[in-house]
Amino acid sequence: MKRFTAWRRRPWAGYAVVLAALAAIGVIYAGFSPRTDRAEAANSAQAAPDLANGKALFNQNCASCHGLNAEGTKDAEGKPISPSLIGVGAASVDFQVSTGRMPAMNPGAQMPRKRPIPAFDTSIKTDHEDPEERAAAEKQKAQAEKNLADLRAYIASLGGGPEVPPASAVDPKKGDVALGGKLFRTNCAQCHSFTGQGGALTGGKYAPPLSNDDVTPTQIYEAMLTGPQAMPVFNDTTLTAEEKQAIIAYIVQIREEPNPGGNGLGRIGPVSEGLAGWLIGIGLLVLAAMWITAKKPKKLKKS
Amino acid sequence: MSESTAPKAVEAPLNFLDDRLGSTTFFKRNMKKVFPDHWSFMLGEIALYSFIILLLTGTFLTLWFKPSMVEVVYDGSYTKLQGVKMSEAYASTLHISFDVRGGLLMRQIHHWAAILFMASILAHMLRVFFTGAYRKPRELNWLIGIGMFTMGMLEGLFGYSLPDDLLSGTGLRITQGVAESIPLVGTYIYMFLFGGEFPGTDIVPRMYMLHILLIPGLILGLITAHMMIMWHQKHTAMPTQHQTEQQVYGYPFYPVFMAKTGAYFLFTFGVLALLGAFAQINPIWLFGPYDPGAISSASQPDWYMGVLEGSLRIMPNWEITAWGHTLSLNVLIPALLPLGIVFGGAAAWPFIEQWVTGDKRHHHVNTRPRNAPVRTATGMAAVTFYGLLWIAGANDVVADRFSVSLFATTWFFRFAVFLGPVLAFIVTKRICLGLQRKDADVIGHGVESGIILMSPEGRFTERHEPAREEERVVLLSKENARPEAPAVDARGVPAPGAKGPLGHLRSRLNRAWQFDDVPVEEHAENGHAELEGDKETARH
Incomplete structure (x- = not known):
């Protein structure tokens, strides 16, 4: 004391x-x-779709906003609360549900990415030590994948729409990176920033970051195809399938690329550089100055 | 001045120089020049040493950089840009970054040195301002400093625009817009600068010449003038025990200060090498080559241009169109007004202060910021103004990182930029006066000793002890407000300085400068006792 x-x-x-x-x-x-776990690539194992299961899941999770027949709902003044899902297609469903944006918890300027609800969570951890636990987790994962496929099939059965791209169309290794970079800078960077770090948009909306590896190539493709939320649609006449693959190749390869110059400082450009210059650079030098000037020579006499 | 003499090995060459240059004993005498010790006096040296490193690394970069807008197809070791068409300037910067040994490190040190150069000038200027070191006779050096900072902004802008990448190209596009927004001559200036339509092929070679020859030459000249004036006028000093207006108290240049400043150069170099090696800066390969059709979100300039970026971002879209001509206030005002206020104000301040206070004396001992509340508060208002505009320049990054609405930040800054400085002024002034009151209390009553005394009647009091001598000297360095000269003398004749509207303004400002000053002075012994006694009785 x-x-x-x-x-x-x-x-x-x-x-x-x-x-x-x-x-x-x-x-x-x-x-x-809350911990944000990373989701693994949700590449669906295709099975025969069970439309009845899809409809049941829809009634359970989606119908309260999108209406019993997926026709969308309107408020008393006739303003749409949620859009019709007829014709949005399997790709849209897959994107919205696998990124956890749907089912939405509370309506806001934009639905945030989050962990999907358990029924659709295809990123469950299955590497448990205990064989029983592992079997249970694997079963749950298979069920989630089936649920997602059924839901997609059910919505697609209501009016068609863009399909989920095949794995070969989204393989980041097959795209032309240089072309992808060019297309990314022309079409995507104005919202998602140079390296896909994301950025703010008007009215409280934002372009989500593409730099986390839970953003799967399939999801990127689906986003371009269906234009979720504030994003415009890049259909196959705007960006061909090859060009989409090039963009995916650029996004994935650039985020996997190490920073040759040291720490990337978040790869957000001069803002973090200025901050580092002031805090680290000037900070260290001020400490050095304090140390140097605090040193008093021993022998020297002062007059 | 120190009594010690330098050893022969140092003395002899100095004598040699003095003999040959006819400088009598200049070098010999100046070896003993005394420098006061305070950490904040080293801030300017960061700028000096960063500049030296900028010259060295910059020279290295010129060996490979090609200031040319000729279109080439990239075929280097950065695979993600292979086969992309780009300017030779961009390709050669990629070459320096990926194919020249040590090239990326040099580029990064050069860029970090530029960041630190500007940051340390600003920090140094803040130190000089808040301690009143710009006062007579040092106004010229203050003006030179402002000139160097402005020049450094241009130098930086041209420098980071040279690689012709997408980020700096966006900045160059804004530069073009600013040039064009100047009334009457705007389009001519723009065409003269770019040699044709934006971006054209002339701008990079032109900026290169300005960046490596003209502006560094000017800065070097100003640095020389700055240093020579500083050496001649001697350094200001903080108010410490042995420091007086007549005599500098500190250590001689040789051997103490020389060792310290030499070590500090190595520290600066070390920090820059550290940053250059471990923190990536301006990764132009991620930005891609400039293409007028592309742009990225989070496009910001380097920090020293941030205040301009911020003013541009929060400016409402005002335009006046008359007789077929457009006056783009939406670009012109943010480009000229905020920096004009800050730097114009800073340049005029020493003279305004002199005029208001009527203080035409030489000052060599600094003021503690609290002892000049109006100055300190004005400085803080300027810092707030600058800082808010600075943050506004990063409003999209702020909105993104802190999940707030982008428009909300814009509107916040539109108001804050006017209200913030006023608030900062009031708050700072109150804090200064509070600190003055505390100082007056320490001098008048001493410091709390932590010793509790019990009187025979059982009353408890804490014993106050006089402050240590060193502390008293610092506290008593405050110059108390002088009684105001009467506006009219006994016969009703107005004082010479107080005539006319300007004189009235002056005397009003003079009053505002010092009316709430808290005198810090020693009470006579008995007065102190009386005060204590008053307190005691008041408590009963």
Whole structure:
């Protein structure tokens, strides 16, 4: 106790308390904040679609907003609350549900990406040690994949629409990266930023980041094809299937590319660079200046 | 001045120089020049040393950089751009980054040095402003400093535009827009600068010449003038125990300060090498070659241009069209007004302050910021104004990272940029006056000793002890407000400075400068006791 009382009056005591408090808050926050797990590539194992299951899932999860016949709903003034799903196609369903955007929790400017609900969560961890647990997880995953396929088939049966692209069409290794980069800068970068870090849009909307590897090539393709939320549609006459694959190749390869210059500073350009220059550069040099000027020569006499 | 003399090995060459250059004993004398010690006096040196590193790394880069807009097809080791058409400038920058040994490191050190050069100038200017080191006789050096910062902005803009990448091309497009928005001569300036329609093929070679020859030459000249004036006028000093207006207190150049500043050069170089090696800057290969048809979100300039970017972003879309001509206030105002206010204001400030306070004396000892509340508050208002515009330049990054609406940030900054400085002024002034009050209390009553005394009647009091001598010197360095000269003398004749509307303004500003000053002075012993006694009785 006595030592603490002495320390309290030291010049650095205030800083130490603030630092300790910040550290404590950080640890507590890290403990409480919801963890965002990464989803694995959800490439659907195709099975014979079970339309009855799809309709049941639709009634359970979607019908409350989109209407019992997927016709969409309107409020008392005739303004649409949610759109009709007739003709949106399997690709749209796959994108919205596999990214967790649908079923939506609460309507806002834009539906955020989140972990899909358990019935559609195809990214369940299956590498458990315990064989029983693993079997259960694998079963659940297979069921989620089947559910998603059934739901897609049911919506597609209502009025057609774009199909989920085959795996060969989205393979990032087969695309022309240089062409993809050019197309990305012309068509995508104005919202998603140079390397797909995402960006703010008007009215509280935003372009989500493409730089996390839970954004699968299939999802990128589907997004271009169906134009979810604020995104425009890039149909096959605007960007051919090959060009879409080139863009996917660019996005995936650029996010896997290491930064040759050291830490990428978030790859968001001069804002983080300026911040680093001031905080690290000037910060370190101020510390050095304090240290140098605090040094007193021993022998020199002053007049 | 130090009594110690340099050893022979140093003395002899100096004598040699003095003999040959006819400088009598200039070099010999100046080895003993005294430099005061304070960490904030090193901020300007970061700029000096960054500039040296900029010259060296820049020279390295010129060996491979090709300032040419000739279109080439890339065929280098960065596979993701292979076969893409680009300008030779961009291709040669890729070549430096990926195919020249040490090229990327040099590029990164060069860019980080530019960031630190500008940042340290600003930090140095803030130090000079808030301590009042710009006062007579140092106004000229203050103006030179502002000139160097402005020049550095241009130098930086031209420098990062040279690689002809998508990010800097966007900035260049804004530069073109600004040039065009200037009334009457705008289109002529634009055509003269770009040698044709944007972007044309002339701009990169022209910027290159300006960037590697003209502007660095000018900056170098200004640095020389800055240093010579500083050496001649001697450094200002913080108010410490032995420091007076007549004599500088510190360590001699040789051997102490020389070692310190030499070490500091190595520190600067070390920090820049550290940043250059471990923090990626301006990855032009990720931005891609410039294409007028493409643009990216989060396109920001380097930090020192951020304030211009911010003003442009929050400016409402005002235009005046008359007689077939358009006056683009939406570009012209943000380009000229905010920086004009900050730098024009900074340049005029020493003279305004002199005029308001009527203080025409030489000052060599700095003021503590709290002891000039109006100056400090004005400075903080300017910092707030600049800072808000600066953040506004990154409003899309702020909106994205902190999940707030982009439009909300724009409207917030539109108001905050006017209200923030006022608020900052008021808050800072109150804080300064509070600190003055605290100082007055320490001088008047001493510091709390933590010793509790019990009087025979059982009353508890805490003993106050006088502050340490070093502390008292610092506190007593405050110059208390002088009594106001009466506006009219006994015969009703107005004082010479107070005549006319300008004189009235002056005396009003003078009052505002010091009317709420808290005098920090020693009370007579008995006065102190009385005060204590008053307190005691008040408590009963």
